[in-house]
Amino acid sequence: MDSIDELLGELPLPPYMTAEDIGFAVKAVTVHVAEQWPDGPRCRSDRAPHPCRLHRWGRRILDQRGLTDRQIRTLIAEQEASQR
Known part of the structure; x- marks a missing residue:
């Protein structure tokens, strides 16, 4: 963990999860x-040691x-394809 991560801690999770x-x-x-x-x-985005706070x-x-990891990879692939 980077020193800024130690200072700020983890980003909080939302109280309930939405599709957004x-x-x-x-x-x-x-x-x-x-x-x-x-x-x-x-x-790649903020040059913090990987995995950074937002990735985590x-x-x-x-x-x-x-x-599952497979479902996550599928969602990532769909996201990348929609950006093209």
């Missing part, structure tokens, strides 16, 4: 992916929703 939250979570996981740097993997938040949302 799932969309935001997929977007967070899609945008905040790992890139290899000399000192190790860092977030998105994964927690999707995990809490009960989605």
Whole structure:
């Protein structure tokens, strides 16, 4: 964890989950992916050590929703295809 993560802690989860939250979570996981740097993997978006706060938040949302890794990969692929 980066020092800013230690200071700020994790992003809170919503009290109840909506379809919009799932969309935001997929977007967070899609945008905040790992890139290899000399000192190790860092977030492509904010350069924090990967997984960054937003990536972890998105994964927690999707995990809490009960989605499997395969379902998450499908949602990410759909998100990326819609951006083209």
